[in-house]
Amino acid sequence: MRDPATLNPDDQQRLKTALAGCPELNALHQHVRAFAQIMTRRNGRHLNTWVHQVRNEDLPSLKAFATGLDKDWNAVTAGLTLDWNSGMVEGTVNKIKILKRQTYGRASLALLRKRALLT
Numbered sequence: 001m002r003d004p005a006t007l008n009p010d011d012q013q014r015l016k017t018a019l020a021g022c023p024e025l026n027a028l029h030q031h032v033r034a035f036a037q038i039m040t041r042r043n044g045r046h047l048n049t050w051v052h053q054v055r056n057e058d059l060p061s062l063k064a065f066a067t068g069l070d071k072d073w074n075a076v077t078a079g080l081t082l083d084w085n086s087g088m089v090e091g092t093v094n095k096i097k098i099l100k101r102q103t104y105g106r107a108s109l110a111l112l113r114k115r116a117l118l119t
Contacts, residue, residue, distance in 0.1 A: 031053065031057070
């Protein structure tokens with residue numbers, strides 16, 4: 001799953017051997033690398049082209065992933081294009097949920113509030 005350019009020479013050779021031996025794996029590798037570049041370079045405008053290319057291949061798992069993207073297309077494209085995100089908010093929500101689970105059934109909302117504010 002790492003960028004092939006960051007692999008050591010021995011791992012690069014193993015990757016080349018595996019890709020040469022299986023055309024489906026090679027096609028999957030190319031699509032995954034293309035999607036990774038869309039994500040890391042914030043090129044959400046290329047997502048539509050990527051999805052059309054995936055649908056033309058015989059890769060059921062990747063087709064299912066592309067179909068899942070359609071369910072919330074606007075949010076996915078915005079997430080792959082815009083610089084801002086809700087990571088800090090999601091982290092805070094996750095922290096509060098963990099605190100809530102730790103005291104489930106044993107404490108009141110007042111204790112949860114106090115623990116959330118003190119951490």
